[in-house]
Amino acid sequence: MSPQQSTPTRLHIVTGKGGTGKTTVAAALALALAAEGRRTLLIEVEGRQGIAQVFETGALPYEERKIAVAPGGGEVRALAIDPELALLDYLDMFYKLGRAGRALKKLGAIDFATTVAPGLRDVLLTGKACEAVRRKDNAGWRAYDAVVMDAPPTGRITRFLNVNDEVAGLARIGPIYNQAQAVMRVLKSTETAVHLVTLLEEMPVQETVDGVAELRAAGLPVGAVVVNMLRPVLLDDADLESAANGRRTAVAKALSQAGLGGARKGGQAERLVDPLLAQAHEHAQRVLLERRERAEIATLGLPTYELELRGEGVDLGGLYRLADSLRKQGMTGGES
Amino acid sequence: MGTSAGGTDMSLENPGDLESPVLAIDPLLDDPKTRIIVCCGSGGVGKTTTAAALGVRAAERGRKCVVLTIDPARRLAQSMGLSELDNTPRPVTDIDESAGGTLHAMMLDMKRTFDEVVLQHADPERARAILDNPFYQSLSAGFAGTQEYMAMEKLGQLRALDAWNLIIVDTPPSRSALDFLDAPQRLGSFLDGKFIKLLMAPAKVGGRAGMKFLNVGMSMMTGVLSKVMGAHLLGDVQTFIAAMDTMFGGFRKRADATYKLLQAPGTAFLVVAAPERDALREAAYFVERLAAERMPLAGLVLNRVHGSGAPQLTAERALAAAQALEEPRENLVDGGIVDREAGKADSVADGTDDGTDPKTPAEAADDMTIPPEQRLAAGLLRLHAERMRVVARERRTRDRFVSVHPEVPMVDVAALPGDVHDLDGLRSIGERLAGDHPAAA
Numbered sequence: 010m011s012p013q014q015s016t017p018t019r020l021h022i023v024t025g026k027g028g029t030g031k032t033t034v035a036a037a038l039a040l041a042l043a044a045e046g047r048r049t050l051l052i053e054v055e056g057r058q059g060i061a062q063v064f065e066t067g068a069l070p071y072e073e074r075k076i077a078v079a080p081g082g083g084e085v086r087a088l089a090i091d092p093e094l095a096l097l098d099y100l101d102m103f104y105k106l107g108r109a110g111r112a113l114k115k116l117g118a119i120d121f122a123t124t125v126a127p128g129l130r131d132v133l134l135t136g137k138a139c140e141a142v143r144r145k146d147n148a149g150w151r152a153y154d155a156v157v158m159d160a161p162p163t164g165r166i167t168r169f170l171n172v173n174d175e176v177a178g179l180a181r182i183g184p185i186y187n188q189a190q191a192v193m194r195v196l197k198s199t200e201t202a203v204h205l206v207t208l209l210e211e212m213p214v215q216e217t218v219d220g221v222a223e224l225r226a227a228g229l230p231v232g233a234v235v236v237n238m239l240r241p242v243l244l245d246d247a248d249l250e251s252a253a254n255g256r257r258t259a260v261a262k263a264l265s266q267a268g269l270g271g272a273r274k275g276g277q278a279e280r281l282v283d284p285l286l287a288q289a290h291e292h293a294q295r296v297l298l299e300r301r302e303r304a305e306i307a308t309l310g311l312p313t314y315e316l317e318l319r320g321e322g323v324d325l326g327g328l329y330r331l332a333d334s335l336r337k338q339g340m341t342g343g344e345s
Numbered sequence: 346m347g348t349s350a351g352g353t354d355m356s357l358e359n360p361g362d363l364e365s366p367v368l369a370i371d372p373l374l375d376d377p378k379t380r381i382i383v384c385c386g387s388g389g390v391g392k393t394t395t396a397a398a399l400g401v402r403a404a405e406r407g408r409k410c411v412v413l414t415i416d417p418a419r420r421l422a423q424s425m426g427l428s429e430l431d432n433t434p435r436p437v438t439d440i441d442e443s444a445g446g447t448l449h450a451m452m453l454d455m456k457r458t459f460d461e462v463v464l465q466h467a468d469p470e471r472a473r474a475i476l477d478n479p480f481y482q483s484l485s486a487g488f489a490g491t492q493e494y495m496a497m498e499k500l501g502q503l504r505a506l507d508a509w510n511l512i513i514v515d516t517p518p519s520r521s522a523l524d525f526l527d528a529p530q531r532l533g534s535f536l537d538g539k540f541i542k543l544l545m546a547p548a549k550v551g552g553r554a555g556m557k558f559l560n561v562g563m564s565m566m567t568g569v570l571s572k573v574m575g576a577h578l579l580g581d582v583q584t585f586i587a588a589m590d591t592m593f594g595g596f597r598k599r600a601d602a603t604y605k606l607l608q609a610p611g612t613a614f615l616v617v618a619a620p621e622r623d624a625l626r627e628a629a630y631f632v633e634r635l636a637a638e639r640m641p642l643a644g645l646v647l648n649r650v651h652g653s654g655a656p657q658l659t660a661e662r663a664l665a666a667a668q669a670l671e672e673p674r675e676n677l678v679d680g681g682i683v684d685r686e687a688g689k690a691d692s693v694a695d696g697t698d699d700g701t702d703p704k705t706p707a708e709a710a711d712d713m714t715i716p717p718e719q720r721l722a723a724g725l726l727r728l729h730a731e732r733m734r735v736v737a738r739e740r741r742t743r744d745r746f747v748s749v750h751p752e753v754p755m756v757d758v759a760a761l762p763g764d765v766h767d768l769d770g771l772r773s774i775g776e777r778l779a780g781d782h783p784a785a786a
């Protein structure tokens with residue numbers, strides 16, 4: 010972990026190339042944090058009901074509600090932000106605009122602001138997340154110890170998080186300006202960490218490296234890299250080497266010994282040798298490729314966590330396993 | 346089916362192997378009536394790779410072809426000579442042009458395409474006003490669906506140039522499958538929206554008697570808006586929209602024209618999918634949506650399919666044999682962990698399950714009592730077992746799609762062990778797309 014980390018992270022923003030497992034990792038991280046007894050809120054901003062899917066429940070309404078219980082009794086609450094409702098909320102909060110808000114909606118202004126002008130939409134989404142991070146109850150206790158956001162993909166993340174800077178620049182003064190500044194303060198604080206999910210493949214790793222550079226250039230706090238869907242390495246270096254040297258006869262004998270048929274030319278075991286060696290060769294190539302990508306990730310100098318590929322996909326049970334794994338690897342910071 | 350996935354010994358898992366019509370790529374590429382091929386599909390499935398591979402193959406079979414790619418992997422872009430983003434097609438060198446074909450390729454630059462549209466549709470003065478407007482600058486790159494819209498815009502431009510007889514289009518990694526179809530319409534309906542009219546021309550609205558109510562509402566609204574947005578920002582927005590006003594008609598017309606182009610008989614859609622649950626679910630949605638929009642679907646490319654050269658050896662037998670080999674001989678007496686069904690092996694003693702997990706390969710490897718060739722064979726068998734599980738899983742996922750859409754022609758493209766980042770890689774994908782036929786026409 011970075012040396013200046015005196016405050017624990019309270020806002021975890023999970024990004025990554027499309028399809029690498031952002032939603033899955035965000036959900037697992039939320040579960041892991043809750044398992045440490047932290048009151049945790051999991052936020053979704055893309056309006057795709059991804060959280061409902063990973064937790065195998067029906068569509069979530071725009072309200073914070075309990076979605077899972079972590080081992081040890083902690084709970085995860087979830088919120089799927091609906092940008093339209095968030096805008097009305099926001100207008101209401103700042104301007105008490107009950108009726109005028111509805112009029113705006115009739116005119117399509119809300120549509121305009123939330124779908125066509127993503128900048129404004131992003132202001133609302135980041136604003137809502139920061140509001141949850143800062144929220145306190147009447148007695149002055151924080152509503153949440155940790156907020157995890159299933160964020161937009163790497164290609165859009167810097168722009169998404171920095172939108173408030175842009176807005177502040179456009180608005181220059183006034184309430185929008187003030188709100189934008191307040192959100193940027195949270196996002197750039199040491200309480201926030203942007204995590205990047207990747208696979209050990211060229212494009213996701215390249216996007217991760219580029220994304221980290223962009224985030225750093227924008228002064229946004231980068232957290233960790235999560236390498237997802239790691240496939241098991243089934244042959245070690247020595248094996249791969251002897252496979253590469255094609256020790257056909259010895260392999261045929263061993264296969265035959267294991268009861269897979271005759272080792273002579275044309276025998277059942279013998280006929281397995283070529284295809285099995287071909288598979289080993291492919292495996293070796295993949296291992297090599299993965300090693301290269303891993304080295305690339307290592308140059309970033311970030312804490313790195315790994316999650317295995319779960320063969321049949323991630324069901325609810327699998328999600329708890331992934332959460333457990335993140336926790337054991339120390340991603341929740343429980344070890345400090 | 347084209348490639349290796351169709352093993353013989355899969356019958357246990359798949360009683361009635363489902364087959365679909367074969368998607369014949371070469372006839373599609375060779376048919377001079379094919380003018381546009383659109384590769385669509387969910388994120389990361391191989392749209393860009395497929396589009397590029399089709400381009401190379403089409404060119405080497407004699408077509409004058411241009412490929413419009415969107416965010417290609419860096420090394421792939423370099424291999425096609427696309428090191429800079431200048432938004433115009435560049436010739437790809439090292440293509441075999443002996444059949445009379447050529448290949449150009451380009452990477453889409455969204456912002457630049459948007460600027461070009463503005464320049465083309467507005468008079469110079471207005472165009473400047475738009476391009477300089479801070480609101481335009483911060484939003485033109487981020488309008489919802491901009492990338493999709495601009496991809497379609499660029500397609501229209503390329504088609505109008507008429508310099509190629511085959512255009513292959515990659516599509517952005519849309520979050521909802523067919524954003525590129527919806528984007529033009531969404532932009533159009535936004536531009537026609539009441540709110541825009543209101544922002545643009547308050548005076549016009551007040552003119553008619555029936556609009557009185559709206560007028561009152563409107564002045565309240567403008568008040569609210571300038572309070573919310575700041576008078577300054579509202580001013581910028583108004584200028585922006587007023588400036589865009591002249592172009593709206595043009596946008597609309599172009600969007601309609603592109604839409605018609607996509608429905609035309611010379612267009613073929615290829616849906617690309619990976620043999621995974623989510624990707625194939627999306628693919629099914631694409632197929633249905635394309636039908637609803639009367640867009641011509643050529644078929645489904647199932648990309649990154651795994652196969653095995655030894656399908657006769659099941660995962661279970663391979664694992665059992667691996668365990669037998671990893672059993673150090675002197676330990677066999679006090680309880681092997683080998684499945685009895687694999688008991689044909691002469692080395693297997695009477696074993697009872699002692700409840701421990703089977704050894705991991707690493708543990709087994711540490712065990713020096715196992716001869717190296719046995720250890721290697723065991724590793725190969727474990728690898729094979731893993732592969733067979735993947736093959737079976739992919740097959741199940743694929744069958745689910747086929748039972749819902751048995752009419753959709755399909756071709757499997759095997760997963761290459763590395764990624765695809767040069768022309769040779771693209772050629773080899775091309776061969777697989779064409780059902781393992783060599784490139785020549």
Ligand SMILES: Nc1ncnc2c1ncn2[C@@H]1O[C@H](COP(=O)(O)OP(=O)(O)OP(=O)(O)O)[C@@H](O)[C@H]1O
Nearest residue numbers: 027028029030031032033238317318319322323623
């Ligand atoms: N460790 C894993 N093992 C196996 N499958 C996984 C793993 N992590 C994620 N998946 C699967 O991969 C798919 C994509 O994951 P997920 O939806 O979390 O990705 P995402 O990055 O949020 O995607 P999108 O960009 O579409 O939002 C899902 O089907 C998910 O179940």
Ligand SMILES: Nc1ncnc2c1ncn2[C@@H]1O[C@H](COP(=O)(O)OP(=O)(O)OP(=O)(O)O)[C@@H](O)[C@H]1O
Nearest residue numbers: 388389390391392393394518649759760761764765
């Ligand atoms: N058949 C294949 N075998 C091996 N690797 C492949 C194959 N097809 C594609 N790839 C690799 O998979 C990665 C993703 O492919 P590609 O970029 O074509 O997907 P895409 O659908 O265009 O992704 P995006 O949605 O992000 O645009 C690339 O690294 C590519 O080299």
Ligand SMILES: [Mg+2]
Nearest residue numbers: 031032059159
């Ligand atoms: Mg997601």
Ligand SMILES: [Mg+2]
Nearest residue numbers: 392393415416
């Ligand atoms: Mg692509």
